[in-house]
Amino acid sequence: MNINQLGEFRLIDRLNRILPIDDKDVIVGYGDDCACVKVDDTLLLFTIDIQVEGSHFLKEKINPKDLGWKLSTSNVSDIVSCGGNPRWALLSLGLPKDLEYGFIEGVYQGIREAQDYYGFFTIGGNVSACNQVMIDMAMVGQTDRFVGRFGAKPGDYLYISSYLGLSKSGLELILMDKKEYEDFEKRLINKHYRPIARVDLVETVKQANSCIDISDGLVADLWHIVEKSNVKIVIEKEKLPIHPDLELYCKKYNKNLYDYILYSGEEYQLALTSAKELGLIKVGYVEEGNGVYLKEKSDLKLLEKTGFQNTLPTQQQHHLELTKDLTLLDKRLLHLLLVLS
């Protein structure tokens, strides 16, 4: 059996069972945005995330500074969603021998911008030869209260930290490869290339019962909370805020707004549950039960974990036609990217 047949989540589950954790200092192991360990009186958070050429980015398409920024953001976002501040990072680079120095220098400049913005320091690293560019970042954060996916309670409100759907529309615009873009399109593209982790909300996260960063899409990520907390989450459709740029995009390209708001990944906004008033956007509530539901007036519809993937193939075809300058290999990987995104 190959790993594609097994699927990502079953693969991870099987592998993790080979490495059980038996350490009283480990507060949280696998299965959340971060692992958490206790060192003296401090809770440290650990996460690791990678960007692989072809799977996560196309080298000819991406500005290397954006790549460095995005890699940093995805790690910081994991730390923030567990209630922590980012502190230290380690980098592991896999680089082809013939890579131009300017590319990796640009990646580092993007990481520097992210360090200055988010307030962490890179303290170590490692370089190896690899056929593809791959940049792995491990990050350490610090908190005094771990907030995870497992604490949602019936009676909680469901909050999100901002508009959703922008990253996915931005990616689609990039893949259209147009000669000219309208202003709103440029803004959406920028949301994809320069997402911002909500390091400004760390204190708010610490007030919540559960939190997750929206990297797989709102529905997929709420399912993680549902499964870890054993609750039912109801999204109230009319409460979901609609970003004016996304509205313009969906009108122009005849798309369904909620395919974006509910399923766009790499948003790096937060979804939180709490019985308190958190001062964020209230878009639903938590009940006893199981599953993620969309409520429209009195109608309640179960949202499948994998609901969106089925609607992708024709879009993929469309995108692949629009990126004729990519190699066949890149196209195969782009296909994979779209399936995973």
Added chain:
Amino acid sequence: MNINQLGEFRLIDRLNRILPIDDKDVIVGYGDDCACVKVDDTLLLFTIDIQVEGSHFLKEKINPKDLGWKLSTSNVSDIVSCGGNPRWALLSLGLPKDLEYGFIEGVYQGIREAQDYYGFFTIGGNVSACNQVMIDMAMVGQTDRFVGRFGAKPGDYLYISSYLGLSKSGLELILMDKKEYEDFEKRLINKHYRPIARVDLVETVKQANSCIDISDGLVADLWHIVEKSNVKIVIEKEKLPIHPDLELYCKKYNKNLYDYILYSGEEYQLALTSAKELGLIKVGYVEEGNGVYLKEKSDLKLLEKTGFQNTLPTQQQHHLELTKDLTLLDKRLLHLLLVLS
């Protein structure tokens, strides 16, 4: 300019300058086996190391358990050489979609064996699509005294923790791809596949002024101490212990013993300097000055940092002929491996 023209050390140096560290809790940043930060009353050590298919191993040749063991060992060895005990690890996997599940399961079983032996726990990870198998491990260790490359002092003795030269001869035997091996050859091969980090020597390391693990070869690693400590290190040739299996190997294949003892990488033994009696193998001393020298009777010879690489090409050719079942790509990467090793 591409990164190959720049060279690994100049590349790392340039990149690190883009990310300066300004954090009072960071005790040691770049340039040692581990970074070190202070958390409350504890010193934490951080390192990260990767195994990339083609650069570090050939998938068809390696037992995946050995791969998991070796990846763990290289990280543990960095922690140990800074005087720490390994505590926690994070894994980042890049896997081709068509990879057999059994391969990655084997890698995890090897990591499990290493965890049980060295006493650490893997607490988190991440899986991505990649054309090559690549397995990145970040590790956290703990100590009460950081020992680095910078503390060597004139008057120190030079110690090593055991025989050297076994890993390189083992690798050469593997690449010969023989149908049958003699017993001593099997033992050397095992030293390459199953190196052991000296976690038993952590308390001894803490007594030393400087320490490094021998991953690049004794001479190359002593140069790191020389540069960080501003000292001269003299190796006394007649004090270097000769392993009987290595002696058999060099006789059989007409090799020079000291090409192995001085230049074999991936040994994961330790080189230490201290004015105290450490109970290890005393093979030289530290003086004021600069450079790594070999003393034979009254003759003192400077050992270049890059001395050994010049003697490799004919051996590479030989090995490549002996590995006819490898793809052209693997051969190219094997070439790279030999140049880097």
